[in-house]
Amino acid sequence: MAASSFLFTLLLVLLTFSDSTVKILGLGVGINYGQIANNLPSPSRVAFLLRSLNISRVKLYDADPNVLMAFSNSNVDFIIGLGNEYLQNMTDPVKAQNWILQRVQPHLPQTRITCIVVGNEVFKGNDKQLWNNLLPAMQTVYNTLVNLGLDKQVTVTTAHSLDILGVSYPPSAGAFRQDLGEYLHAILNFHAQIKSPFLINAYPYFAYKDNPNEVQIEYVLFQPNQGMVDPVTNLRYDNMLFAQVDAVYSAIRQMGHTDIEVRVSETGWPSKGDENEVGATPENAGLYNGNLLKKIEQKQGTPAKPNVPIDIHVFALFNENLKPGPASERNYGLYYPDGTPVYNIGVQGYLPELVYSSPSTKNEFSVFSLLILVIAYLISA
Template sequence: MADSKLTTKATARLSLPLFVLFTVLTVAEAALVTEVKKQDDDQPFVGVNIGTDVSNLLSPTALVSFLQLQKITHIRLYDADTDILRALAHTKIRVVVGVPNNQLLAIGSSNATAAAWIDRNVVAFYPETLITGIVVGDEVFTTVPSSSPILLPAIQSLYSALVASNLHTQIKISTPHSASIILDPFPPSQAFFNQSLVPIVLPLLQFLSKTGSPLMMNLYPYYVFMQNKGVVPLDNCLFKPLTPSKEMVDPNTLLHYTNVLDAMIDAAYFSMKNLNITDVVVHVTESGWPSKGDSKEPYATMDNADTYNSNLIKHVFDRSGTPLHPEFTSSVYIYELFNEDLRSPPVSEANWGLFYGNSTPVYLLHVSGSGTFMATDTTNQTYCVAMDGVDPRTLQAALDWACGPGRANCSEIQPGESCYHPNNVKNHASYAFDSYYQKEGETAGSCDFKGAAMITTTDPSHGSCIFPGSKKVSNKTETGGSSSSNVTDTSGAAADRLWFWRGTRRPEVSHTLLVLLLTWLVFAIFDATMR
């Protein structure tokens, strides 16, 4: 009985130090996770805009699988599609949601409507879905000027709702602008906001300054070139290397500009400085180059689109900033993920995408090496794999067809062979699909399998299992193809870097604190057992 009482007392004495240690470690872990997320979010990144004027758009689940396959970790939506937001849950994909222009009046006129919007489209999904920003309207001052007076009230109402939900520090809120709101943009030092817009632009900038939110700009060197042919060289727009004599020089600051985008960003900084706003950073919410155009758009070509977007990505990841602000690199969202084939003419409007609607790449981005940006056999390589979320019975039927009537080579997924493991229908189907796809010459129609398959540029090979498409690349290289050292790697770590700069800084947990806590715990246990 006495021993039982002693044990009870010892347990009671132990409970407090154990509880304190558990609490401290839990708080430390939460702080560590928050700090890691914050530092990741502070790094410059390249993301993509996702428009939905696409025939046969991928389902939300398939879309998210596609984003993950392509290692895309930042996206912008033009609305707050609940199905897509739900599908993004528990992924590492960060998403900016949008408030369409036609909703501004209702939200700007009613705090209750704004609060309901936040509850329905943000609170309902966060933090499982990593919503990092809200884009309110799009180019409101130039596309729907009648809504300009209600824009800031709408933003303020939504921000108040974020504050009420204690999300205002995690989720930034702003609105994208057309470059045309800035007049006389070159040289950048003499740029200024359209004077007629200053009465509404200045309060907006003051709000952005107060809340630590960015000035969002849609910047297109393509349009600068088309509107100023003969004045602005194409190479300056495409980030191509320039001799010093071809660099643009601001005569007022003597800053040298090697590309048009940097000049457009600095024009925004100078325009804000003219209004005494100096602490708001610029984010580029849209930039890109069309891959196809009509007879009046001869510079909308695949080569130019490939060159612009590839060099844009490298420029962001170089983290060299702009001539005015070399210490800060603007993040950029490429316009856009898919060709929106349902958009109205001109032809270029339907051809800004990196991929066709069926997930086939329009062209392959080149983000390593130097010199020409012509596609090589390796960077043009695509694969056909099973899509996530497909019913196993559907996959099995497609697998049986591919290995049977489809005459795919399925020997490597037999027991004991290199691709047998992992032994599941999705893995086996992916191999069989790719075997059939490569046999048929990588034509888009050969990677369908009644909607069970998708095309990817990420090599699905793993361990000793080499997929047919990867074997083809290896064979071409061995027989005199392009050297793999000059080829863009769009899989694994390289692809990770393509879409998201992974910062090298990581917060350190105080080892001294942990040692002290553990020492205290040991003494507490010793003291409890000795009494």
């Protein structure tokens, strides 16, 4: 009895003073797990981290077997990626089948792979060969899944940047670029046929960075503001992300489809940038992602789709130190590679400490691990 009392007191002390106390998120948010870095924790550590936050949806940019194995029996739904460099090969049924047999099927059903994103932002560039290969690659991958009996578990899509829009304002006038019309019309027909979502990578940050004097910061950060009213629908928008999503819905409708769901496969805000990257601060990043989490928690839909809670994967889990481009590209993470938060996103509690295997730490427990042991002892007692 005395031992139990002591341990219970110890538990209270740890919960009171430890900065490793965990708050379960459980907000239904997805996360992008990028790995363009040389200082990230192991996939098994990442699996531990995400379990502690109750994040159950992860998007990868490849089909890294180390990650997929680390998440076996974890109840995490995975979106995996096929990079643009694979598109030409994926138009070949034999190569597509080999890829799925080697990179997907061995992980099923232990790891819950629900979607393959074939290509990423293909229309952002001017490579017409990629444009032409995109849909055939998507079709071949899907047909391979059908042939292997996996199509009920795993669907197929691609992810687009908002460069595909020729008109985005007002949202009701949203329209795709004319030069992409034939490509996107065929892709939308494919989505409708197999009932897969249309993914967009939407970043209000870019709009603000390019026009900070014209774009109201409160409008892009989900803060109180006057918003804008669509003159055609009379719908009021108080944030840019929802307006962007509805503009895509309008563009899809112009192509004759009302049966395809738009999902946000990437959105986020950088905590640091170059001198010319206006607004890239920890404060703004914390406001953007923190307020976005509240929208997700409230299961909010857009003004044009109020009964369809917006489906979002935040970009990104970690800062990635090897990403090319401006400084902002390396500073989208919610966490530093050592597991500490980059900024406060309005969630109570902290991330459990990540302990690395090294001579100085191999015999140490994190406070979180000690909490687990204490709780287990109290239960058994």
